[in-house]
Amino acid sequence: MDASEHSDTLLSEAEVATALESQPRWVRDGDTIVRSVRAATYLDGIGLVDAVAAAAEAAGHHPDITIRWREVTFTLSTHSAGGLTAKDFGLAATIDELAAGIDD
Numbered sequence: 297m298d299a300s301e302h303s304d305t306l307l308s309e310a311e312v313a314t315a316l317e318s319q320p321r322w323v324r325d326g327d328t329i330v331r332s333v334r335a336a337t338y339l340d341g342i343g344l345v346d347a348v349a350a351a352a353e354a355a356g357h358h359p360d361i362t363i364r365w366r367e368v369t370f371t372l373s374t375h376s377a378g379g380l381t382a383k384d385f386g387l388a389a390t391i392d393e394l395a396a397g398i399d400d
């Protein structure tokens with residue numbers, strides 16, 4: 297399932313806590329979840345950004361992305377809903393798949 301198939305109903309605090317237990321690479325920061333990936337090289341990080349951008353566009357759900365040399369930080373929130381929804385955790389799972397083998 298990609299993020300476009302997930303509901304944009306706001307998750308409860310309990311639902312967010314449960315979702316984070318199964319996605320341990322992500323940390324809560326207010327109305328967002330955040331993960332940083334440290335790639336072996338700058339271009340590996342850019343390659344990950346490119347792959348995530350394609351997946352995000354296909355899903356119609358887009359992360360905030362910060363690039364600092366070879367560390368790429370993804371911040372997820374459903375802006376239209378004003379907080380965290382299943383779309384964010386769906387995209388988080390996709391990013392985890394794409395980052396597997398990149399994170400050093």
Ligand SMILES: C[C@H](O)[C@H](O)[C@H]1CNC2=NC(N)=NC(=O)C2=N1
Nearest residue numbers: 356357358359373374375376377
């Ligand atoms: C029409 C389109 O689905 C919306 O503008 C989408 C696009 N991508 C988005 N991405 C994120 N993260 N939050 C949104 O509310 C959002 N809205």
